[in-house]
Amino acid sequence: MGDEHDANRKGWPLESCQLHVPPLDELAHVLRQGLALHFAFVQVDVVDCPDLSQSPFHLTAPGLGGDPSLVDLGGVPYLVPTVHRDRIYDLADLPAAMNVKDGTVSMIGAGAGPWQHLETNCEMMTNLSLSLEAGKSSSLVVDNGTRLATVDPSGRRILHVVPPKQTRCSLLNNLLVSRGLPRTPVLRIRCQKRTGPDNFVTCMRNTVRQRYGHQPVGMGGVFMLENGQARLHIMPDFSPCPLQTDADVNNWLHFYNATGPLINLSVFISHDPGLDLRVEHTHCFSTHGEGGHYHEDVSPETVVYEGYFTPAERLFRIDRPSQTHGVGRD
Numbered sequence: 009m010g011d012e013h014d015a016n017r018k019g020w021p022l023e024s025c026q027l028h029v030p031p032l033d034e035l036a037h038v039l040r041q042g043l044a045l046h047f048a049f050v051q052v053d054v055v056d057c058p059d060l061s062q063s064p065f066h067l068t069a070p071g072l073g074g075d076p077s078l079v080d081l082g083g084v085p086y087l088v089p090t091v092h093r094d095r096i097y098d099l100a101d102l103p104a105a106m107n108v109k110d111g112t113v114s115m116i117g118a119g120a121g122p123w124q125h126l127e128t129n130c131e132m133m134t135n136l137s138l139s140l141e142a143g144k145s146s147s148l149v150v151d152n153g154t155r156l157a158t159v160d161p162s163g164r165r166i167l168h169v170v171p172p173k174q175t176r177c178s179l180l181n182n183l184l185v186s187r188g189l190p191r192t193p194v195l196r197i198r199c200q201k202r203t204g205p206d207n208f209v210t211c212m213r214n215t216v217r218q219r220y221g222h223q224p225v226g227m228g229g230v231f232m233l234e235n236g237q238a239r240l241h242i243m244p245d246f247s248p249c250p251l252q253t254d255a256d257v258n259n260w261l262h263f264y265n266a267t268g269p270l271i272n273l274s275v276f277i278s279h280d281p282g283l284d285l286r287v288e289h290t291h292c293f294s295t296h297g298e299g300g301h302y303h304e305d306v307s308p309e310t311v312v313y314e315g316y317f318t319p320a321e322r323l324f325r326i327d328r329p330s331q332t333h334g335v336g337r338d
C-alpha cells in the first residue's frame with residue numbers, strides 16, 4: 009500500500025498514500041444521518057470556513073485549506089512499555105519531509121510534548137504555523153500557539169504556552185497539516201445532547217467507516233465542547249516501571265474532568281491501510297487553564313459540540329515503530 013519514500017533529510021522513515029476524498033456534500037449527508045443515531049440534535053453543513061484564528065478557536069492559521077494531509081508521527085510503542093527518549097522530532101522539519109518548499113504550513117493535532125523543555129513528560133496540543141521562504145531554511149517564521157499540559161506527583165495540573173522557537177515534540181503526534189488557507193469549504197458539524205455511549209469523534213469515525221469500508225477517509229479539524237464537562241487525561245512523567253497492559257497505562261495516567269469551553273484539535277481515519285495508525289486522537293486546551301487528551305464528555309444531557317472539519321487528501325506515516333502492539337491506544 010502506498011508509495012515508499014527514501015528517508016528524508018533528518019532520517020525519519022516516511023511512507024505515504026492517497027486517501028479517499030468524498031465530495032463534501034456527500035460527507036455532510038453521511039455524517040448527518042450517522043450522527044443522528046448518537047445525538048438528539050444534529051446539523052451538518054458545507055460552509056466557507058470561519059476565521060479559526062479568532063476566538064473561540066485560537067488557532068494560528070485562519071483556516072484548514074490547501075493540500076490537507078494527515079501525519080501520523082511515531083507511535084505509542086515509543087511510550088509503552090518503556091519510553092524511547094531518542095524519539096525527538098522537530099516539527100519545523102516536517103515541511104521538508106513532506107516535500108513542501110515554500111509558503112505557509114499549518115499543523116494542528118494531538119501528541120506527546122518535548123519533555124526536555126519542561127523536564128517532564130507532557131501532553132501536546134499542537135497549533136503551529138511555519139512560513140518558509142523558498143530555498144532558505146534559515147528564514148523560517150514561526151507562529152506558535154502550541155500548549156503543553158503537565159501534572160506533577162501531587163496532582164497539580166498546569167497548561168503551558170511555549171516559546172515560538174520551541175517546535176519540538178517527542179514519541180508520537182497525530183496531525184492535520186495544511187496551508188492554513190482561509191474561507192475554503194469545510195464541514196460545520198453541530199451536535200447536542202448525546203444519546204449513545206461513544207464519544208463525538210468515535211461517532212464520526214464509525215459513521216464514515218460504515219459508509220466507506222476499506223477506502224480510508226481521513227479527517228481533521230477543530231471542535232468546541234461547550235456547556236458541559238469532558239473526561240481528559242494528562243500523562244505524568246515517564247513511568248519508572250514498564251507499562252505492560254491497558255490497566256497499567258490507565259493506572260499511570262492522571263484522569264480528571266475539565267469544564268467547557270474546551271478547544272479540541274482532532275484527527276481521525278476511518279480505516280488503517282496497514283500502516284499501524286492511531287485511528288483517532290484528540291487533545292484539547294482552553295483559555296481557563298485546563299487541557300489534555302479528550303476521552304468523552306461526561307455531561308451527555310447538556311453537551312454542545314460545534315466543529316469544523318476537512319477531509320485530508322494524503323496520509324504521511326513517519327517513523328513507524330518496527331515493534332508494535334495494541335496497548336494504550338485509547
Ligand SMILES: [Zn+2]
Pocket residue numbers: 118119289290291301
Ligand atoms: Zn493523547
